[in-house]
Amino acid sequence: MSTEKPRPTFQMDGHDVPFDEGQSILAAALAAGRYVPYLCYHPEFQPHGSCKVCTVKINGRTHASCTTPAHEGDVVESNVDELNDMRKGLVQFLFTEGNHFCPSCEASGNCTLQAVGYDLGMTSAHYSPLFPDRPLDASHPEVLLDFNRCILCELCVRASALVDKKSVFSLAGRGIQKHLVVNAESGKLADTELSVDDKAMSVCPVGVILRKRRGFQVPIGERKYDEHPIREVAVQKQKGE
Amino acid sequence: MSPDVKEVKKKLRVATTSLAGCFGCHMSLLDIDERLVPLLDLIELDSSPLTDIKHCGPCDLGLIEGGLCNAENVHKLREFRAHCKILVAVGACAINGGLPAQRNHLDIRECLQTVYLTGLGVERGFIPNDPELPLPLKQVHPLHDVVKIDYFLPGCPPSADAIWQFLTDLIAGRTPKLGHGLIHYD
Structure with missing residues (x-):
């Protein structure tokens, strides 16, 4: 960090958040220890802006905070009832659309969707x-x-596509029909180049991509979000822990 | 008020039932252990597997475990809704169908045929059709598909601490709130 020139800042929920030129509101907030719930964002990838869970109000207008660059003096609202209710609604839509049976899921306790649901106080879909x-x-x-x-x-x-250079996965269909597909003639994962060391194996925020014969190696109760809520884990990760 | 007039606190009348559930949530309620004693100073049980009273009378609170997998479940749920001022869906099955709902993408006829006729080890099988048996529904439903649910207490089962927190909040007139470690979907 430069000692001569102070970094520019914006205001989030009444606190100053410093940022680097070009940094998104979400990345800057997380780096400053201020959690904003999100699902499709990942610090190593170009932001996608599709889940909308990270929506904040910037100078009174709603934006996906992962795709919006910060500007000096922006006034950002995030942890307010209006936005948290909207976020909860989005998470409820996702629980409604899929089959999220947490009691039998290998990702339970490591799952971002579940942890964000907990954070937002979602008790039903x-x-x-x-x-x-x-x-x-x-x-x-x-x-x-x-x-x-x-x-x-x-x-x-x-x-x-970007790291493994294999393009094993894709989305097909539109609207409610949209779904994940495997890029092979047969549509089967066995007929792709996917290997267990691929980046694609480690980025799923829920429990879609699973290593066989590794289920429940880490017991329920000792998982990522068991000790600390995602609100704390997500900002620790940004600090390089 | 003169000091010799004892103030009699009215106990909350509570009914509980398990529909398409495994009684795990009821077991978890019993897991509050010695806290059952102060709880029973505050509530009295109406219809419940714990009292064996078959039908629900007028109640302040109804706790329902399990989802809806057959016609009898739906009748029971409606009876509870008609008699309980506050109705709570307790546990994963009541909230989203849970384990029984894992049959929802299967055809019910094929399901019954596999289990009772063609399944491994079945000999001289037949699909049970006694008129006393409630008819299964085509799909398993969460409670809020059929009646208004006032509160949801998630977990499979909700932990004893979560149930205690929920009940003490509710009895004290607070909106129940489960913090980190108490709110669980699994």
Whole structure:
């Protein structure tokens, strides 16, 4: 950090948040220890702006904070009832659209969707669940795909295309029909180049992409969000812990 | 008020039931252990598996475990809604169908045929059709698909501490709030 010139700042919920030129509101807020809930954002990837959970009000207007660069003097509202209620609504839509049966999910306790639900005080999905039929893909010898849990964040799509250079995953369909697909003639994961060391294996925020024979190696109760809520874990991660 | 007139605090009347559930949530309620004693100073039980009273009378609070998998579940739920001022969906199954709802993408006829006729180890099987048996629903539903639910207490089951926090908040007239470690979907 330069000692000569103070970094520019914006205001978030009444606190000064310093930022670097070009940095997004979300990245700057997290770096300053101020949590904003998000699902599709990942610090190593170009922001996507699709889940809208990180929406804040900047100078009175709503923006996805992950895609909006910070400006000196911006006045940002984030942790307010109006925005948290909207975020909770978005998370409830996701729980309604998929089959999120946490009691049997290997990702439970490590799951961003679940942890954000806890953070927002979501006690039910509110809407009538759709119970979509989404068969598993267990064709790959090392990897299981459980599409029931996909929230369409495209992190695996981005990781596989940009880091692994394999483009194993893609989204197909539109609107409520939109779904994750595997980029192979057969549509099966076994017929792709996916390997267990791929970046795409480690970015899923929910429990879609799972290593076989590794289930519940870390017991429930000792997982990422068991000790501390995501509100604390997410800002620690930014500090390099 | 003269000091010799004892103030009699009216106990809250509480009914509980398990629909398409496993009684795990009821077990978790019992897991509040010695806190049951102060709780029973504040509440009295109406219809409940713990009292074996079959039908629900007028109650302040109804706690329902389990979702709706058959016609009898729906009748029972409506009975509770008609008699309970506050109705609470307790546990994953009541809130989103839970484990029983994992059959929802299967055809109910095929399900019954597999279990009772063609399944591994089934001999001389038949699909139970006694008129006393409630008919299964095509899909398992959460409670809020059928009636208005006032509060949701998630968990599979909700921990004893979560149930205690919830009940003490509610009985004290506060909006129940589960913090980190108490709110769980699993």
